[in-house]
Amino acid sequence: MLYRENGQFKTTYRADQQIFPITQDRLFIGALLLVAFAAVPWLATDYFFNAILIPFLIFSLAAVGVNILVGYCGQISLGSGAFMAVGAYGAYNFMVRVPGMPLLVALILGGLCATLFGILFGLPSLRVKGLYLAVTTLAAQFFSDWMFLRISWLTNDSASGSVSVSNLQVFGLPLDSSLGKYFFCLSLLVVIALLAKNLVRGAIGREWMAIRDMDVAAAVIGIRPVYAKLSAFAVSSFIIGVAGALWAFVYLGTWEPAAFSVDQSFRLLFMVIIGGMGSIMGSFFGAGFIVILPIALSLSLPVLARLLGVSISTAGISHAELMVFGGLIVWFLIVEPHGLARLWSIGKQKLRLWPFPH
Amino acid sequence: MAFFLETLLGGLMAGMLYSLVALGFVLIFKASGVFNFAQGAMVLFAALAMARFSEWIPAWTGLPYKPLTDLLAFIVAALIMFVVAWLIERLALRHLVNQEATTLLMATLGIAYFMEGLGQSIFGDSIYKIDIGMPKDPVFILDKVFPGGLLVNKEDLIAAAIAATLVALLSLFFQETATGRALRAVADDHQAAQSIGIPLNRIWVIVWCVAGVVALVAGMIWGSKLGVQFSLSTVALRALPVVILGGLTSVPGAIVGGLIIGVGEKLSEVYLGPFVGGGIEIWFAYVLALVFLLFRPQGLFGEKIIDRV
Numbered sequence: 001m002l003y004r005e006n007g008q009f010k011t012t013y014r015a016d017q018q019i020f021p022i023t024q025d026r027l028f029i030g031a032l033l034l035v036a037f038a039a040v041p042w043l044a045t046d047y048f049f050n051a052i053l054i055p056f057l058i059f060s061l062a063a064v065g066v067n068i069l070v071g072y073c074g075q076i077s078l079g080s081g082a083f084m085a086v087g088a089y090g091a092y093n094f095m096v097r098v099p100g101m102p103l104l105v106a107l108i109l110g111g112l113c114a115t116l117f118g119i120l121f122g123l124p125s126l127r128v129k130g131l132y133l134a135v136t137t138l139a140a141q142f143f144s145d146w147m148f149l150r151i152s153w154l155t156n157d158s159a160s161g162s163v164s165v166s167n168l169q170v171f172g173l174p175l176d177s178s179l180g181k182y183f184f185c186l187s188l189l190v191v192i193a194l195l196a197k198n199l200v201r202g203a204i205g206r207e208w209m210a211i212r213d214m215d216v217a218a219a220v221i222g223i224r225p226v227y228a229k230l231s232a233f234a235v236s237s238f239i240i241g242v243a244g245a246l247w248a249f250v251y252l253g254t255w256e257p258a259a260f261s262v263d264q265s266f267r268l269l270f271m272v273i274i275g276g277m278g279s280i281m282g283s284f285f286g287a288g289f290i291v292i293l294p295i296a297l298s299l300s301l302p303v304l305a306r307l308l309g310v311s312i313s314t315a316g317i318s319h320a321e322l323m324v325f326g327g328l329i330v331w332f333l334i335v336e337p338h339g340l341a342r343l344w345s346i347g348k349q350k351l352r353l354w355p356f357p358h
Numbered sequence: 359m360a361f362f363l364e365t366l367l368g369g370l371m372a373g374m375l376y377s378l379v380a381l382g383f384v385l386i387f388k389a390s391g392v393f394n395f396a397q398g399a400m401v402l403f404a405a406l407a408m409a410r411f412s413e414w415i416p417a418w419t420g421l422p423y424k425p426l427t428d429l430l431a432f433i434v435a436a437l438i439m440f441v442v443a444w445l446i447e448r449l450a451l452r453h454l455v456n457q458e459a460t461t462l463l464m465a466t467l468g469i470a471y472f473m474e475g476l477g478q479s480i481f482g483d484s485i486y487k488i489d490i491g492m493p494k495d496p497v498f499i500l501d502k503v504f505p506g507g508l509l510v511n512k513e514d515l516i517a518a519a520i521a522a523t524l525v526a527l528l529s530l531f532f533q534e535t536a537t538g539r540a541l542r543a544v545a546d547d548h549q550a551a552q553s554i555g556i557p558l559n560r561i562w563v564i565v566w567c568v569a570g571v572v573a574l575v576a577g578m579i580w581g582s583k584l585g586v587q588f589s590l591s592t593v594a595l596r597a598l599p600v601v602i603l604g605g606l607t608s609v610p611g612a613i614v615g616g617l618i619i620g621v622g623e624k625l626s627e628v629y630l631g632p633f634v635g636g637g638i639e640i641w642f643a644y645v646l647a648l649v650f651l652l653f654r655p656q657g658l659f660g661e662k663i664i665d666r667v
Contacts, residue, residue: 076460124648127655131393131459135602136651138595139644150635216665262595266467273464319479326471333465334453 003351019197036186041179049178056291057185058246063271063283064196065239070269071277072200073232074212075125075133079140080240080268082121085260087114087241088248089148089155092163096156103168103175107188107245114241115234117144122233126226129215141262148257164254181250188246192239197280199235208232209278240268274332276341285340293328297321364508365628366621371514373620374521378576379597380604380612381525382569387606388545389565392451392462396470398594400570402586403442403477405577407435409486409586428490432574439570442473447563474591483588488581517579524575525613528568532609537564545607596640599647605660614658615647622646 003024010016020026044053066080091110095101121140125133148154149161156163168175170184199205207228210218219225248255267290275286301320305312312320336342379401386394412431421427446469454465493512532538543551544561552558577586580593600619604611626642656662 070460076463124652128648128651129655131463131606132602132651132655132657134393134460134463135598136644136648138598139641139648142641142644146637146641150637214667217667220667269464270467273461277460315483316479319475319483322471322475323479324475326468326473326475329468329471330450330465333457333461333468334450337457337461 118237
């Protein structure tokens with residue numbers, strides 16, 4: 001009853017092609033944005049910003065990027081961490097080498113570096129498919145790990161590959177408070193997610209999905225696999241690159257190549273799987289889940305251990321975290337292989353009939 | 359020339375060890391279509407069990423004879439791997455039948471995380487030693503042919519011999535036993551195998567058990583070379599290019615791929631590394647595999663997949 005679309009007539013093509021054709025959806029998204037932009041800054045504390053909200057926003061952005069490649073185009077990638085790294089170090093290089101470089105431009109240029117890198121390592125996808133491709137994308141990961149550790153020019157000749165940025169400014173405003181960082185990440189995320197949403201529901205997105213569902217059939221009906229696959233790699237690595245640059249600049253401040261290790265790639269893939277493949281909404285769910293889970297575990301496990309009368313060491317907590325994390329992933333895959341986004345749509349489906357069961 | 363041959367030999371030895379880990383991947387992929395990312399975690403888990411039980415068993419039972427306690431530790435570790443295999447099939451894989459390959463891949467990643475956590479919380483997370491009495495001293499061979507001879511590590515030779523024996527045993531198992539035939543039947547066609555009365559679930563347990571034992575042997579050898587610690591689970595990442603180079607479904611492919619990757623890695627590190635700053639082994643192996651794949655997308659010995667609309 002609550003979520004009912006009868007009576008909402010569309011009389012123009014424009015109205016029919018909106019992103020959210022149902023009024024309740026529009027209201028909900030509007031309310032969500034209002035909360036994110038107006039209410040959260042009042043309510044959240046510094047810890048909340050730095051530990052949860054900012055990582056969540058940045059990871060959501062990265063997950064949107066990974067989802068375009070993995071969820072929409074079906075090219076499994078285990079090298080997303082490398083695209084983040086290229087974005088971060090690319091932006092860093094533009095930042096330190098070009099005097100007076102605005103942050104926003106540096107981020108975009110970093111994203112473009114990641115795009116080039118992504119296209120280069122996307123080339124094998126034209127020949128190699130499926131699991132083979134998943135493994136070969138690791139080549140990008142290990143290559144970038146090595147590149148930023150050994151080629152000192154890329155890290156401005158710092159010894160360990162560790163670099164830092166300071167005095168960030170956006171349009172003349174200093175970016176040093178957590179509130180400012182939050183707004184910056186949020187605005188970027190909203191803009192890019194909107195662009196991504198429009199891309200995936202347009203012609204190019206449909207090409208990606210056709211390639212994902214069956215590439216041979218897609219080629220037969222006139223979709224060029226080369227163009228579709230490489231454009232997916234390009235768009236996805238651009239978004240992941242921007243996210244990587246944000247992660248390094250805004251969240252970390254000082255970072256080294258290990259911040260973008262293969263673990264990061266796995267984590268991004270988990271976000272997409274748990275959130276829901278082929279769903280922009282799912283990327284947010286997945287990112288939220290992965291960001292909150294370790295914090296929740298590290299808070300709850302010691303309490304739980306004390307209740308059971310055993311003491312648990314820090315190492316024990318990290319092992320338990322690994323176990324819970326792994327167990328949850330398997331459990332999720334068994335119970336809901338389509339991810340949290342599917343639960344969301346089931347919820348909406350139920351709301352259509354609520355309070356009646358049928 | 360002698361230096362080149364030494365490098366080549368070293369590469370072949372290292373390649374043999376990669377093959378061992380790669381074998382685990384291939385066995386499981388062949389029989390169940392699961393790309394088992396948990397192979398590295400299994401190697402770590404098995405090596406940890408072996409290392410700790412070879413300490414604990416003498417302490418508990420007071421047996422003084424070292425080879426006997428090592429053998430006991432090996433058997434206990436193998437039994438543990440059997441239990442792990444059974445649990446993985448029972449708790450995870452059974453519920454994921456008929457899911458897409460990506461889902462299964464993710465599930466094994468989850469299993470990998472779980473096993474890394476479990477292994478370290480049961481067996482501890484320091485660096486442990488496995489000492490199965492492998493001689494560590496290098497030997498010189500062919501000193502008639504080359505001045506000074508070729509320097510070869512005895513440990514590597516033994517490890518390569520063990521690996522070769524294991525591969526021979528596995529091929530015998532696959533070719534000559536009824537279970538082996540059933541395994542190959544399942545690998546060819548799940549449904550056809552099931553329709554002639556081959557129990558799929560049991561076959562999967564057996565395959566994971568075999569992969570567990572292979573992981574144990576691999577973990578034992580790697581562990582006695584490098585010590586048993588968390589980084590052992592990254593050995594799997596070193597072995598992945600081997601699998602894709604050889605083809606996911608081919609046991610000989612794992613061996614040949616291992617040798618090629620091993621040699622390629624060492625030669626590139628020695629002859630190419632100095633020009634670009636060194637440490638290129640890992641990505642070079644991947645790029646090598648990638649280049650091979652561009653010419654044969656199914657790997658050297660993999661089955662050619664023909665797509666039809």
